[in-house]
Amino acid sequence: MVQSSILGFPRMGRLRDLKKATEAYWADKISRDDLLAEGKRLRLEHWKIQKDAGVDVIPSNDFAFYDQVLDHHQLFGTIPERYSKYNLNPLDEYFAMGRGLQKEGIDVPSLEMVKWFDSNYHYVKPTLQDNQQFKLAAEPKPVAEFLEAKAAGIITRPVILGPVSFLTLAKADRDQTVDPITLLEKLLPLYVELLSKLKAAGAEDVQIDEPVLVFDLAEKSKAAFKPAYEKIGALGAEGPRITLATYFGDIVHNIDVLADLQNLHSIHIDLVRNPEQLDTVVAALGPKQILSAGVVDGRNIWKTNFKAAIEKVENAIQKLGKDRVIVATSSSLLHVPHTLASEKTLDAEVQDWFSFAVEKATEVVVIAKAVTEGPAAVREQLEANAKSVQARASSARTNDPAVKARQAAVTPEMHNRKSAFPERYAEQTKTLKLPLFPTTTIGSFPQTKEIRIQRNKFTKGEITPAEYEKFIEKEIQEVVKIQEELDLDVFVHGEPERNDMVQYFGERLTGYVFTTHAWVQSYGSRCVRPPIIVGDISRPAPMTVKESKYAASISPKPMKGMLTGPITCLRWSFPRDDVHQSVQAQQLALALRDEVVDLEAAGIAVIQVDEPALREGLPLRTGEARAAYLKWAVDSFKLSTAGVTDGTQIHSHFCYSEFQDFFYAIAALDADVLSIENSKSDAKLLKVFIDEAYPRHIGPGVYDIHSPRVPTEQEIKDRIEEMLAYLSPSQLWCNPDCGLKTRGWPETKAALTAMVNAAKYFRQKYSQ
Ligand code: MET
């Protein structure tokens, strides 16, 4: 019999129950016991959902109150002393590492959090010491959760992060120099101990995630697999059977590692992302080893095409036989929303195309049954599925001939500005007349409670569109007045009308749909609800011109139009899986190009196209895949911005500072002005701009907007002074790191006052 399996289930619950409980606990509104009980309730509910769906292999220890990687800190006793010294309750210590703690004389920042591979989930980086000791928790969470499920009559497969991935994803603590992978020998005994404990508790199977196998691994990490799994495998019958799971990429480039993993029970691979790796992996399996075939997408919300998925599994069965294949989700389902059943407002046509975690649980079961008993056993499901797949493929919503025709007519010239930067700059100076060290902000001003209340009223129909528009105009008037008082040089309208920088545009484009409950965890208790791209994208009408034009009409200063770029619109949505992402990006680019041209025609001479997600789209592996991505990503940006005349100044914004390995891409965008996050980084990073002789203008953020702390004028001056070591006075702009929507007004005004004064100081210094 071919079994069905799930690699991990989303833990937030149907109505983001975990988020609510966790935040209530942080706000002292519920007790620790209440929170623990809610966690337990959710775990049970999720196991039952999977069991009721008929899933054979159900995960445990996929639950976490904050982050599953952070859980391993407590599991292995790697809690830095700055947290452990307070002797907090373990749960509070855990949250202190995840989100920092400022309370009753304790003031400790969080550990670093970074993106989990190329997903929008963030994990807390394991942070290790030079003399790191490891100690297995007295009551290891994987054992506790296994027993909890067992007590409820459900036998699960505990999930743990493997030693090589744990150490490869780890870093030395600040001021420490240890190379984490060198700690392998010390860490391995804990895995052995944990696995024996799991076995003793009754766990026959354990899933060990080693997703780093999809990277271009450093030799040291790659070489760590052999000793690690020799040791783990040596447990033999004393330990559980191990499924080693990889996902989000292929492992063909590391295939030789499999030779050292032949004592493991099974190997899981992602056949949604990389179906082509099947043959290579099958050929490298040991004679009895089982293949866990990830054919149900753990990263996206589309209904699985049963026919295609069954073909993939059959293909594996042909080579291995039915006993050696398991049907699985491609990765944990952490990255998809809980259930489609919560969506009451989607229209029936598109609703039938989606499948969230609960629905995907049924999908693995149907596929497993189809290959075990033959298609007749699930004929009804297969027929319904084929119908829905067919309906999606031929729907007028997916295919817009006008969009396709427009894409076919895109020429190489459309990607380039009319002239090179020096000529453009000369034209821009004529109209903009900006001083040295021009000051500006990144777009949004504080989104006050009042703004949210009015937006809510408008969404619910409690106020008319005209009333809402009046309100927005009043907000714009206010921010214009404030910017006048602050004496900034390039104004913004403040984005009061935008709920979210992607959703706002999605709602004004065809091809997008929106959900009401489809939340996915981004980090800790924070969830996002990405819009879904269902079809060809076009712009029926201008999206931002009204607000920008209004703002420009009430001030003599240059007003910056503000757009979200094509790659960010794509990356922060659930993309289509039926056309390549480059095609979707180009459609977005064409829609935005029209907007840029319309803004210019409306008299907006400065236009910023934000691309904060450009870097995170980089493929996990270097080399060709990266170059290909950068080509289409850069082209999309250029296509969206190059329709204007030389006199229009194009800005772009990136809120991350790791642009060293990425410099060429940013430079290739050919934006007249870049603003980048920089206030927390070493100004030395800016050296790349001299080394590469960057010719255009740039505003490295002069202060951090993530905290309410107000920088002093002197701090900003020092910052600018440092930047001047790398950038010339004539190319430097002054701006914060990012938008100010999460800030309050008092600190915003104070910080911008300091910024403007600092800029004036340098302006004066350099104009003499
Ligand atoms: C995450 S980048 C945000 C840019 C946007 N224009 C803002 O100011 O909010």
Ligand SMILES: [Zn+2]
């Ligand atoms: Zn930003």
